[in-house]
Amino acid sequence: MAFLVTAWRMSFRRNLQYRGQHMVNNVASAIFGFIYIALWRAVMAGRPEGGQFTAQSLTLYIATCQCLLWITTFDHSGLQIARRVRDGTIASELLRPVGFAPLQLSQIMGHKSYNFVFRSLVLAAIFRLTVGFSVPASWGAWALSAAAWILACYTGALMTYFVGLAGFWTTEPSWMYLLLQSLALFLGGASIPMNLLPGLLQSIARLTPFPCMAYYPAAIHLGWAGVEALVPLVVWPVVLTALAAGLTDLARRRLEVAGG
Amino acid sequence: MPRPPAGSGEQSRSGPRTAAARPATAGYLRMLVRLAASGLRERMQYRFNFVVSFVLRGAVMIIDFALVAVILYRFGFVGGWDVYEIALLYGTASAAQGLYRTFADELERFETYLIDGRFDGILVRPWPTLMTLLARRFDFNRIGVALQGAAIAGIGTVELLRRGTLGYWGLPYVFLLPLLGAAVLFALSTATAALGFWLLRIDELQVFTMYAPLTASFYPLSIYPRWLKGMLYTILPMAYINYLPALYLLGKGAGPWALALSPAVAVVTVLAAYRFWLYGERHYQSPGT
């Protein structure tokens, strides 16, 4: 699968040229983090300290989630796929003797690898210097955390790909993209830890892949949860990959039968 | 020094120039109406999309608000504000965004005009460039965002009126808030776009000057660190579009001056931003191929 590696590398390279502008955006992203941190600090003010949730622990949680979001959610690749469907250039990508889904996913993962280095790591540094950013304590914790981040990233790549596939059916996938972000923020736990959600919502969240994009990896990273949190992080990618394969077939058929 | 022929001075003042100006403005307005109509038609053509996007948009807005609503459900208050009071803040800011994006959406895409040289096509028109730019796209869809924001603000307002926290005299002002917000957002957007005349690449900057402060204005500013509060009162003046007036209207602080200050700030920022735009326009260089 040499082309997958190549596609991944090319995608990384493509983003490299824009890293100057991306730095500005990192500041904005940090500000979003500060806004949510301020929210939680205000909520927690005057409450007795203790337990899992304190102003400080929630600060670290939000900071971790902001970094995670860049490798799971914030990604225009899906919208770009949809744009290529709209203007017809997608035809040449469908013509290739390689699977459409693997090709797109490799490019998306390339984009996310870039985001990891030039966004997540930068943000982590910014947070470390300001409000704090937690780092795993032992080698075991590092390994666990790394595995969680990688699995979360791949799950996010699949979700990004679904946004792209939406472009085969609708001309306005940008709202799917925004919906995905909102759900990742809300049910996914990026703005509120999943176990702080009221009962019904929490049950719903557990049944979705969204917590894989923020809550589970963050919880593992902060030591709130152990290996058991890896289970959904493994199951969901498998399920979503199968779904991706099926939807790709449907998308291709739709284009070929209905016409571009 | 050669003198113009007698009588021609007066002519040029009240005659051809004003006569020419009137049809131009009328023509411009007619064009706007036609543009709005065609924008609407374009949307309706894809009826499945129309419905789907309306629903999705609603879902996004509800989820975004649900975030805070859930926190408040668990914890009661944020910085002394409860869920209905925050609904007022959130709703008016969202409605402001919806209004602003309905007519000024094209500013968000300004970077492409600079990079691809499409701004040239704007410069050759006989109208002010900013208006020509905005007239290129009338995004009717965003009215949905405005309505949904208004609905959330409405829910908050109704409860606050019932409780008496908000007096009925304050109600007209509440209707004014989204307009103020749209104006300030428009000013921020114009200023950022104008920076593009020098920087060219401004897409990422727009997140910083627009979306970050907008999100901050969803919640009471009292909870933010000093530096962020400072920015929201000065260079990114979002404090005035909902928080400051709400402080007075809900009896949480400030004074009647807050109600006068906000519109003043809105007007000043719009004028300043427009002046900056005009200044930047002179610096525009058409990009080579």
Added chain:
Amino acid sequence: MTPDEQMKSGPEPVQEAAVEAAGLTRHFRIAETGRGVAGAFRSLFSRRARLIRAVEDVSFQIRPGSFVGYIGPNGAGKSTTVKMLCGILHPTAGEVRVLGLSPQAERRQVAARIGVVFGQRTQLWWDLPLADSYELLAAMYGVPAAVASRRLRRFDEVLGIGELLDVQVRKLSLGQRMRADLAGALLHAPEVLFLDEPTIGLDVVAKAGIRDFLREINAGGVTILLTTHDMDDVEQLCDRIMVINHGRLAFEGTLDGLRRQVGVPTTMHVDFAVEPGEPLPSLNSGMRISREGARVTVSFDRAEVSAARIVAAFQHHGEIRDIQISEPDIDEIVRRIYAA
């Protein structure tokens, strides 16, 4: 000669056809919206659809190694046909086989053995340097690096893409991009090449370069189907022609056959200094002469009599100020096919 005899005028196919279409049909439904805002509103609730017959019952066979020109006016159905041959569009009816395989059912196998170039859209990666696109293509088609470099060097000799390798694709001019696209389509040495309007928008020099390249490729055994709007492409490159109009095949055969059937007249305007007194000689039965004052218009078949001979004959009748020659255009040919 009847159309039937025409089609048999080439040698009998000895191998399996490289590309075969049988009863190929493609319809589209377009939703109609009423006029104005009210009409658009109505269309939200009820839909009226119009049926467009883009391609209707098209059948042909392309022998391996041939260079076929697929011509027709704009909107005739050329691009739609090519899309069905590539497998990116399913026919509404009929069958298509490329290299004996179905592009719809056996897409990947077909994709590995064909090359496609769309004139208006590039298949390269927009914001990456050209070399990266080739690297990616080589990886996708399983072309070993050494083989890919060798082929690119050869392409560089004829197309001159070497100097473009470090340039981002979006910064290439149209002519450069077309050459780059061609090299990209041939990098994996396909057996069949589909070209959809590759010379559109190019200047004369650029077109000549591409035509030379295509001639060389075809000589090497690659079957080429070229859709074009430009008769010069056809005259210089193709050994067979198919003419499509309104979705139906109007003619299939050789250029000579087309000439014999409808005549492919060249038009020449001769401006005399003074209107000639006597009638001008018609050098053969196919020539048509008309005049408007001092301007004489001659319609003739270039294969039968040359422009030079006509001018030489006319010179005896007066001083010639200016001559203008224009080539047959597609719409004229199509019109003549239907008129015949």
